[in-house]
Amino acid sequence: MRWFDANRGQAPGADDRGLAYGDGLFETMRSSEGRIPWLARHLSRLRSGAQKLGIALPAMDELISKVAEFAAENAADQVVKLLITRGAGSRGYATDAEEPPHAVLSSGTRQPDSSGWHVRVCQTVLPRQPELAGIKHLNRLPQVLARREWHGNRFDEGIMCTDDGIVRCGIMSNVFMVSEGNVVTPRIDVAGVAGVARGWVLQRAEVAQLAFTAAQLHSADEIFATNAVRGIVPVLTIDGARLPEDRPVTTRLMHALNAEWSS
Amino acid sequence: MRWFDANRGQAPGADDRGLAYGDGLFETMRSSEGRIPWLARHLSRLRSGAQKLGIALPAMDELISKVAEFAAENAADQVVKLLITRGAGSRGYATDAEEPPHAVLSSGTRQPDSSGWHVRVCQTVLPRQPELAGIKHLNRLPQVLARREWHGNRFDEGIMCTDDGIVRCGIMSNVFMVSEGNVVTPRIDVAGVAGVARGWVLQRAEVAQLAFTAAQLHSADEIFATNAVRGIVPVLTIDGARLPEDRPVTTRLMHALNAEWSS
Numbered sequence: 469m470r471w472f473d474a475n476r477g478q479a480p481g482a483d484d485r486g487l488a489y490g491d492g493l494f495e496t497m498r499s500s501e502g503r504i505p506w507l508a509r510h511l512s513r514l515r516s517g518a519q520k521l522g523i524a525l526p527a528m529d530e531l532i533s534k535v536a537e538f539a540a541e542n543a544a545d546q547v548v549k550l551l552i553t554r555g556a557g558s559r560g561y562a563t564d565a566e567e568p569p570h571a572v573l574s575s576g577t578r579q580p581d582s583s584g585w586h587v588r589v590c591q592t593v594l595p596r597q598p599e600l601a602g603i604k605h606l607n608r609l610p611q612v613l614a615r616r617e618w619h620g621n622r623f624d625e626g627i628m629c630t631d632d633g634i635v636r637c638g639i640m641s642n643v644f645m646v647s648e649g650n651v652v653t654p655r656i657d658v659a660g661v662a663g664v665a666r667g668w669v670l671q672r673a674e675v676a677q678l679a680f681t682a683a684q685l686h687s688a689d690e691i692f693a694t695n696a697v698r699g700i701v702p703v704l705t706i707d708g709a710r711l712p713e714d715r716p717v718t719t720r721l722m723h724a725l726n727a728e729w730s731s
Numbered sequence: 732m733r734w735f736d737a738n739r740g741q742a743p744g745a746d747d748r749g750l751a752y753g754d755g756l757f758e759t760m761r762s763s764e765g766r767i768p769w770l771a772r773h774l775s776r777l778r779s780g781a782q783k784l785g786i787a788l789p790a791m792d793e794l795i796s797k798v799a800e801f802a803a804e805n806a807a808d809q810v811v812k813l814l815i816t817r818g819a820g821s822r823g824y825a826t827d828a829e830e831p832p833h834a835v836l837s838s839g840t841r842q843p844d845s846s847g848w849h850v851r852v853c854q855t856v857l858p859r860q861p862e863l864a865g866i867k868h869l870n871r872l873p874q875v876l877a878r879r880e881w882h883g884n885r886f887d888e889g890i891m892c893t894d895d896g897i898v899r900c901g902i903m904s905n906v907f908m909v910s911e912g913n914v915v916t917p918r919i920d921v922a923g924v925a926g927v928a929r930g931w932v933l934q935r936a937e938v939a940q941l942a943f944t945a946a947q948l949h950s951a952d953e954i955f956a957t958n959a960v961r962g963i964v965p966v967l968t969i970d971g972a973r974l975p976e977d978r979p980v981t982t983r984l985m986h987a988l989n990a991e992w993s994s
Contacts, residue, residue, distance in 0.1 A: 474745035482737035482835050489871035490753030559839045561878035561902055572745050576822045595858035607870035608752035615824035639824055
């Protein structure tokens with residue numbers, strides 16, 4: 469593994485396979501007072517993604533210490549990003565060369581947590597890719613196109629569906645809905661990322677992994693989004709329609725997570 | 732547009748959106764005696780891809796002169812690659828920042844043209860992405876995984892299908908089959924790249940754009956693949972089964988292309 473500190477201007481060369489083909493993975497992590505609370509969860513998802521792509525990572529100890537050191541060195545409350553690629557490559561798709569993988573660390577300011585998100589359902593279709601579902605790989609053009617459906621901060625997040633109209637995830641988050649007390653989230657079998665915060669919620673609450681459409685989402689009692697940087701985020705409006713302000717399930721989970729993060 | 736000459740070690744920074752999301756496009760071009768015969772075709776496909784992604788390219792004149800100059804400066808018979816990205820980005824999918832796009836030029840040795848290819852039909856599924864079909868974008872993980880189905884040079888190319896079993900394209904080429912004198916190639920509407928060499932063939936021969944399966948491909952009289960570096964390549968075997976050595980359609984097209992390239 470070759471490490472690059474992007475905060476110090478280091479970057480892989482133009483022959484990096486991440487640039488050429490999106491041949492790699494990333495993790496975007498919440499850092500608080502120089503510590504990443506979910507570091508082990510992030511690195512374990514990274515590892516399972518690397519196994520699927522056949523990218524050989526160093527031992528967990530090395531990964532943990534490199535990322536923890538980077539987070540401690542940089543400013544207190546931030547977003548730390550770890551991007552890994554299959555490394556350098558000559559022209560062509562073949563991966564026989566077995567170059568050492570590249571790891572790029574960068575960090576940026578973390579915005580203060582807002583009270584909730586205004587979301588819209590996107591037109592851009594999320595492709596079905598069972599082989600890549602769950603992992604946080606670098607092929608993110610559908611998300612880029614979905615985010616281009618609006619400008620500025622008119623919305624905070626977009627919800628993406630596959631071509632059968634089934635909701636799969638947000639552009640940068642996972643989506644949960646609560647209907648008559650039942651908590652539901654999409655299965656991550658043909659599309660979407662198995663979010664680290666999503667995994668935390670699945671351990672804390674009884675959640676059914678079921679298929680639902682945007683129309684069903686529109687009639688939910690509560691909607692919340694999750695990602696590892698923001699945690700659990702109540703959805704305030706969807707496509708302009710306001711959700712009820714009473715959100716017992718969302719509020720309970722937010723309290724539990726805040727307690728864990730501040731302990 | 733910011734230009735990078737990878738042959739001189741220049742590369743975009745770690746915040747390039749091509750690296751982060753595969754947010755860009757590329758062209759791989761045949762260069763012969765320092766000239767790229769299909770340069771205008773390549774740049775016109777690049778332009779249509781950039782329009783779909785909303786990446787603002789400079790005027791055609793600037794693109795043509797930069798790439799032509801690079802090809803002339805470097806060794807005679809080579810492969811020239813132009814990779815463009817949306818440019819630098821801060822964290823997040825939003826493209827509001829309007830940074831200048833990046834263009835990376837590189838070149839490598841072009842292998843002598845072989846007499847034909849041994850191909851296999853891949854298990855890795857090509858996802859349906861109507862919004863991205865046709866353009867040569869940087870989200871190429873399905874191709875990377877398909878190429879990992881074999882090691883070394885046991886095969887020269889792999890054929891990819893969507894989840895309905897319909898043949899769409901090769902990993903690095905387009906595919907044509909000839910059955911009872913009829914030439915057929917897949918439509919590029921839900922997956923695959925609208926190859927520059929494919930476009931040349933469509934202008935030179937009567938070709939039907941029709942759906943066919945791998946089983947139909949196995950029983951073809953002739954199969955040929957096309958790409959801009961190699962031109963028209965006869966398929967010698969498919970999944971180990973030898974095709975007839977008499978290939979009138981393939982041979983006629985190869986002669987026509989060789990005449991154009993050597994003129």
